[in-house]
Amino acid sequence: MxxxxxxxxxxxxxxxxxxxxxxxxxxxxxxxxxxxxxxxxxxxxxxxxxxxxxxxxxxxxxxxxxxxxxxxxxxxxxxxxxxxxxxxxxxxxxxxxxxxxxxKNIAMESYKFNMISQKERQSFTEFETELRKQIQYCEFKSDCGKRYEDRMLRDRIIVGVHDKKLQLKLLDGRDETLAKVVDTCKVFEALTNTSKC
Incomplete structure (x- = not known):
């Protein structure tokens, strides 16, 4: 504008x-x-x-x-x-x-959100930011008006992370919260980067 x-x-x-x-x-x-x-x-x-x-x-x-x-x-x-x-x-x-x-085309915005995957060499923070920017246009809420953005973000992170070892670790997480999934991804990335040095 x-x-x-x-x-x-x-x-x-x-x-x-x-x-x-x-x-x-x-x-x-x-x-x-x-x-x-x-x-x-x-x-x-x-x-x-x-x-x-x-x-x-x-x-x-x-x-x-x-x-x-x-x-x-x-x-x-x-x-x-x-x-x-x-x-x-x-x-x-x-x-x-x-x-x-x-x-705003909600179906298109949701499609864009669901197509986001972490790119090779993209940091987890960049991936998470990309998802958080897109989700604000999706209007994820139930018929009763309850929002479920955290659930969608958590699921999209699990599906979209690039590292398959991390993905398996997240899938084995027993329905962790979004905060726990994000923390796990950041710790995993930090440990992986440290081991490459």
Whole structure:
């Protein structure tokens, strides 16, 4: 979404990352307490070309401040005759969530996750990081809403580790937790690297 991401075609994966960076930036710079029109202006400024095109699609405007920021001076109510209706940053963020997230193909994201295997000479930490990055797009949860990412990560690590001795050791682990499987892999890798020296 930022200027460096203007050519990105995978909005479903780029938007959550950009949203997180934007939120952290707003908090770190003390901007979260500012009025919504200022927060939206900052949001628009930081979006980059692709993001602005999406914003203008979601909120058609004539480029004027009131039109662009969603300030409506013509909608007072009986209780608040001097009230000004204004778009909020939360509404804008929710609109972007709804616009971007439906474009995520959960089946494809899960397929990518399940195809990840540790490459030859790839460290376990790199392999684990690759899995953890991909799993956040998979939405692994049951019908009751309970998440089961740890189970999926554990199973994918066991299936995908490159070293077959380590894989057998993990399979013999009597249903260990994800933390225990990760620890076993790191210790095994450290011992293997030490013995090669």
């Amino acid at each position: 930022s200027k460096s991401h203007t050519t990105s075609t995978n909005i479903a994966t780029e938007w959550p990352k950009w949203k997180q960076q934007f939120t952290v930036w707003m908090i770190a710079n003390g901007k979260m307490g500012r009025p919504d029109n200022e927060k939206i202006a900052i949001f628009i400024w930081l979006l980059g070309e692709q993001g602005i095109a999406i914003y203008n699609t979601l909120y058609p405007n004539d480029g004027a401040e009131k039109s662009m920021l969603g300030i409506d001076m013509s909608a007072p109510t009986e209780e608040t005759p001097d009230a000004v209706q204004q778009r909020t940053l939360n509404e804008v963020m929710k609109s972007f969530d709804e616009f971007c997230v439906p474009r």
